[in-house]
Amino acid sequence: MYSKEFVLKRHLENPIIKPMDFPGAAAIFNPGQTMYNEKTLLLVSILHKSNYYNGKPGATTHVAESADGIHFDINPEPFLQIPDIEPYNNLDLHPIDTRITKIDDTYYILHPGCSSWRTLGILGKTKDFKKYEYMDIVSMPHNRGSSLFPEKINGEYVRLDRPGGGDFGDIWISYSKDLIYWGRHRPLLKPYNYWNITKVGPTPPIKTEKGWLEIIHGVQIIPYHNAIYSLGAIMLDLEDPSRVIGKTESFILTPEEPYELAGRVPNTIFTTGAIADHNKDIIRIYYGAADTCIGLATGSLSKLLDLCLNSG
Numbered sequence: 001m002y003s004k005e006f007v008l009k010r011h012l013e014n015p016i017i018k019p020m021d022f023p024g025a026a027a028i029f030n031p032g033q034t035m036y037n038e039k040t041l042l043l044v045s046i047l048h049k050s051n052y053y054n055g056k057p058g059a060t061t062h063v064a065e066s067a068d069g070i071h072f073d074i075n076p077e078p079f080l081q082i083p084d085i086e087p088y089n090n091l092d093l094h095p096i097d098t099r100i101t102k103i104d105d106t107y108y109i110l111h112p113g114c115s116s117w118r119t120l121g122i123l124g125k126t127k128d129f130k131k132y133e134y135m136d137i138v139s140m141p142h143n144r145g146s147s148l149f150p151e152k153i154n155g156e157y158v159r160l161d162r163p164g165g166g167d168f169g170d171i172w173i174s175y176s177k178d179l180i181y182w183g184r185h186r187p188l189l190k191p192y193n194y195w196n197i198t199k200v201g202p203t204p205p206i207k208t209e210k211g212w213l214e215i216i217h218g219v220q221i222i223p224y225h226n227a228i229y230s231l232g233a234i235m236l237d238l239e240d241p242s243r244v245i246g247k248t249e250s251f252i253l254t255p256e257e258p259y260e261l262a263g264r265v266p267n268t269i270f271t272t273g274a275i276a277d278h279n280k281d282i283i284r285i286y287y288g289a290a291d292t293c294i295g296l297a298t299g300s301l302s303k304l305l306d307l308c309l310n311s312g
Helices: 301-310
Strands: 008-010 025-036 039-048 060-066 099-103 106-113 120-126 133-139 143-148 157-163 171-176 182-189 199-201 206-208 211-221 227-236 244-247 275-277 282-289 293-300
Touching: 025 099, 025 106, 025 275, 039 282, 099 143, 106 143, 120 143, 133 143, 133 157, 157 199, 182 244, 211 301, 227 301, 244 301, 282 301, 293 301
Parallel strands: 025 293
Antiparallel strands: 008 293, 025 039, 025 282, 039 060, 099 106, 106 120, 120 133, 143 157, 157 171, 171 182, 199 211, 206 211, 211 227, 227 244, 275 282, 282 293
C-alpha cells in the first residue's frame, strides 16, 4: 500500500549508536547533523541512568564524529556547557534536539531550552565544535524545533518554528536582520494527512535547484495507543520560502523495526536534520529511534525531490 512512498532505506547496522556506546547512558537520541572537516558530525543527546551529570539534572549533548558516517567516536565531555549565569542556568536545564545550520564559516545551533518556564528557542554558535558560544534566547515559550535556513533570502535570515504545546502543533516561518530579533511571523504548514494529523515539526532546510527541501516529522495519535512519530518532506520556493510548492502525501519513514517500536518513547522516528550529497545523489538522515538509540536511513535525493513535487 505504501511501497512507492518508501524512498528511504535503513542501514543494515542499525541502530548505529546505542546507549551501551557511552558509559552510564540510558538513552542516546535525536542528533543534530552536519559535515565538518570531511567527517560526519552529530550532536547527540544523552540521557544518563542517574538522570544527573556532574551533579546537575537533565540530559547532555555531546559531539560524535565519524569518517565513514556509520561508526562514531563520542566525546565524553558535553559540548553544550550550560553557564552558571542568568538566564541560561535556569532556562536551559535539559539541552536536547539540536539543529545545526552552517552559514558562511559559522555553525549555528538552535535547540529547545527546557525548564519549568516551558520550552523556548536558544541560539548558539561554534566554528570548531570545541568552543560553544551562547548567543541569546530567540523565541518565547512554548516553541520547539526552531530551524535556520543556511543563507539569507532577500537580505534576511529565515527561520522555521513549531510553536505551541500539548497535542497539536504547526510550522511557522519568521524573518530577522541579525538572528536575534525576529518578526513577520506567518503560518507555513499545518497537519495535512493521516500520518501527521496531530502535529508537524521542522528541520534545517536543504537548498536544491528545485527548491528548499524540508524534512519534517509528523505525529499521529491513535485512540488508546501511543503517538506515532514518522518522517515526511515538503518543498519550499527558493525565493519565497513561505510558499509550499510540494510535499509527500505519505510518510517516507515510519516506525517498523523493534528498536523504533519499543523504548523510552515507543513508536518514534524523530530527526532534527539531514545531510545531502548532491554529487552522489544521496540524502542521509540520522534519527532518534524510540528516544533511546540512533538509526540511519538513506535514499536518493533526486527521487525524494520528485516525490515531493509530484505526490499530488
